[in-house]
Amino acid sequence: MSKKQKDQFSLTLTGVIIYSVILIGVVFGTYLFVKNIFEKSELRATEAAAKAYEEELEKEEAKEAEPVKEEEPKKEEKEPAEPVSSKEIDLSKVDVHSFVDNDKKINYSENFFGTGKRDINLTKDMDFFNRLENVKDPETAGVNDLSVKRFSAVNDRDNGLEFLVYSNVENGQPEKITARENCGDYYRITDYYYLNGRIKYADEYDQTVIYPVDISSSDITARYYINKDCLVEYVYCENDKATVYRLSELSQYSKGTADQYDYLEKDIINRAYVTYYACQNMSDDVTISGYVLDEFNQPLEGVNVEFYEKGNSNRAALTQTNGDGFYSFSAKAGSEADHYISLQKTSLEEVNIYGIKIPEGSGDIKPETVYMGYLDNKVRLHDVQIVVRNAVDTSVPVNEGQIKLRRGLNNRDGEVFYSGTLDFTGSLFVQLYSSEYTAEVSKGGYETAYINLAVKQDHLAVIGYAVPDLPENSYVAVISWETAPLDLDSRLIGQYGNPLTRSVTDSIGSVMAESLGITDAGKKEYKVYLSDYGNAVTNNNMTYNLSDSGAVVDIYSYNGLETSFKVPAAHAGTVWDVCTIRNGAIIPDNNYYYILDEGSVFASK
Numbered sequence: 120m121s122k123k124q125k126d127q128f129s130l131t132l133t134g135v136i137i138y139s140v141i142l143i144g145v146v147f148g149t150y151l152f153v154k155n156i157f158e159k160s161e162l163r164a165t166e167a168a169a170k171a172y173e174e175e176l177e178k179e180e181a182k183e184a185e186p187v188k189e190e191e192p193k194k195e196e197k198e199p200a201e202p203v204s205s206k207e208i209d210l211s212k213v214d215v216h217s218f219v220d221n222d223k224k225i226n227y228s229e230n231f232f233g234t235g236k237r238d239i240n241l242t243k244d245m246d247f248f249n250r251l252e253n254v255k256d257p258e259t260a261g262v263n264d265l266s267v268k269r270f271s272a273v274n275d276r277d278n279g280l281e282f283l284v285y286s287n288v289e290n291g292q293p294e295k296i297t298a299r300e301n302c303g304d305y306y307r308i309t310d311y312y313y314l315n316g317r318i319k320y321a322d323e324y325d326q327t328v329i330y331p332v333d334i335s336s337s338d339i340t341a342r343y344y345i346n347k348d349c350l351v352e353y354v355y356c357e358n359d360k361a362t363v364y365r366l367s368e369l370s371q372y373s374k375g376t377a378d379q380y381d382y383l384e385k386d387i388i389n390r391a392y393v394t395y396y397a398c399q400n401m402s403d404d405v406t407i408s409g410y411v412l413d414e415f416n417q418p419l420e421g422v423n424v425e426f427y428e429k430g431n432s433n434r435a436a437l438t439q440t441n442g443d444g445f446y447s448f449s450a451k452a453g454s455e456a457d458h459y460i461s462l463q464k465t466s467l468e469e470v471n472i473y474g475i476k477i478p479e480g481s482g483d484i485k486p487e488t489v490y491m492g493y494l495d496n497k498v499r500l501h502d503v504q505i506v507v508r509n510a511v512d513t514s515v516p517v518n519e520g521q522i523k524l525r526r527g528l529n530n531r532d533g534e535v536f537y538s539g540t541l542d543f544t545g546s547l548f549v550q551l552y553s554s555e556y557t558a559e560v561s562k563g564g565y566e567t568a569y570i571n572l573a574v575k576q577d578h579l580a581v582i583g584y585a586v587p588d589l590p591e592n593s594y595v596a597v598i599s600w601e602t603a604p605l606d607l608d609s610r611l612i613g614q615y616g617n618p619l620t621r622s623v624t625d626s627i628g629s630v631m632a633e634s635l636g637i638t639d640a641g642k643k644e645y646k647v648y649l650s651d652y653g654n655a656v657t658n659n660n661m662t663y664n665l666s667d668s669g670a671v672v673d674i675y676s677y678n679g680l681e682t683s684f685k686v687p688a689a690h691a692g693t694v695w696d697v698c699t700i701r702n703g704a705i706i707p708d709n710n711y712y713y714i715l716d717e718g719s720v721f722a723s724k
Contacts, residue, residue: 270403318388410440411489415576419444422463424437487688510632560583566585596697598632610721652724
């Protein structure tokens with residue numbers, strides 16, 4: 120190669136290198152410029168989402184919020200029928216039988232209700248929701264003034280459903296419906312809010328134990344804001360981060376995200392109206408069930424079980440026990456009258472269970488297990504010891520208290536067949552044959568107590584508890600059990616999950632009783648729970664220890680003993696949801712749980 124050629128080649132190579140360096144610089148500079156633009160855009164989106172999340176959760180400061188995501192997992196969806204605008208549907212003439220059959224099976228899989236005509240100028244209106252719910256001041260929450268009914272059904276996936284329907288007492292219209300779907304290992308909770316029959320807002324979350332939740336917190340995983348049957352905003356929360364989707368921004372989303380938004384809108388509005396009308400066409404019946412054994416703890420088959428309203432000789436229900444001694448029948452909730460069950464079988468002493476209350480909104484009723492004595496054994500008397508102590512301080516005996524005995528369970532006003540006085544230790548010995556009895560205990564300074572006595576050969580001593588006089592608008596739940604050394608924990612949970620109150624005494628040993636007090640009940644709502652701490656903390660949740668403990672929860676007020684609950688028999692689990700106290704009414708819940716989340720409050724002291 121000549122020198123001239125070499126010089127030309129060197130010049131060309133140098134030019135290529137210089138050009139390449141310049142090109143790389145330009146590309147890198149462009150990358151930095153574009154990166155900066157996207158980072159600023161992402162920052163603005165994040166700040167906007169965080170601000171929206173802060174407003175919805177009513178927190179002083181919201182945690183970091185993510186921008187709208189382009190890709191969201193699709194839900195499996197059947198091809199829906201073309202929706203019809205809700206404006207064209209006369210909701211007052213809905214044929215509920217098209218989606219609810221005679222067995223109370225509800226069909227949510229078809230679109231029976233369409234969505235409204237979209238308008239990007241529609242905005243969310245939370246005035247109605249804010250009037251109903253007030254997390255910061257629960258006593259002023261409008262939901263407390265609504266009546267409550269409870270209904271049971273199944274959905275098209277054969278999952279059990281329970282609905283709590285909160286209705287306006289003046290016009291009877293539902294304004295809130297809480298739907299609980301039993302999904303096996305957890306419950307899917309959906310709250311619907313309606314104004315004049317139109318859905319305004321809904322939220323969703325999952326729980327393994329049904330438990331009051333702060334509805335302004337990130338525990339709520341999905342929020343639907345609806346105006347004129349259009350989903351105007353959807354907020355999804357995961358790991359304390361909120362993603363916000365808005366109808367006004369729908370044109371900016373990817374097709375996948377827009378399709379998902381369409382699906383969510385159709386689904387929530389259809390479910391809201393199917394639920395609304397289904398609940399107005401169901402009866403709020405409850406199931407009453409229990410067990411009957413003989414004095415030797417053997418199940419009794421063929422016992423006649425008759426159900427009556429107190430003061431009414433017309434029998435309301437009749438059934439018989441099966442081979443396990445189990446009986447079950449249905450009754451309508453809402454009656455203010457007491458009811459009773461009469462148990463009868465040839466050769467056995469008749470036993471009645473009195474004081475059965477079924478207030479509006481009741482869950483299932485589970486009377487305590489009954490032990491029937493044989494007539495031939497009535498001549499065999501047992502020496503029975505009755506001990507009564509102060510429920511607040513179990514070391515204090517209710518000495519010199521007066522005792523009256525009646526036959527049957529929860530018998531407060533029947534014929535008295537024995538009277539006596541407790542000695543200085545708070546004890547009394549009396550001879551009784553095998554059967555069921557009620558001891559009435561009275562003493563100045565104490566509310567009158569009623570203690571059930573199951574007398575049989577292997578059960579000849581009973582410890583009961585009396586509550587010191589209570590001021591007006593106060594409640595005390597007295598929890599006691601017989602099995603030692605079982606460590607049961609009682610809890611009182613307030614509205615929206617706060618406050619969480621435990622007994623001052625943590626009983627374990629020979630004397631096992633705890634008490635939970637409400638000094639100023641007001642209009643707020645409270646729930647009472649009892650849990651088996653020892654097995655819950657070790658995750659041994661399928662045990663029967665709690666069910667076999669003989670635990671009793673007595674609820675006292677200024678008026679004395681209001682009602683009693685006995686732990687349901689033959690249930691595996693470590694948490695018993697006993698009852699709800701709402702506006703002075705004590706509503707049975709009787710839910711039992713055998714699955715707990717990690718870090719559950721029921722597995723901690």
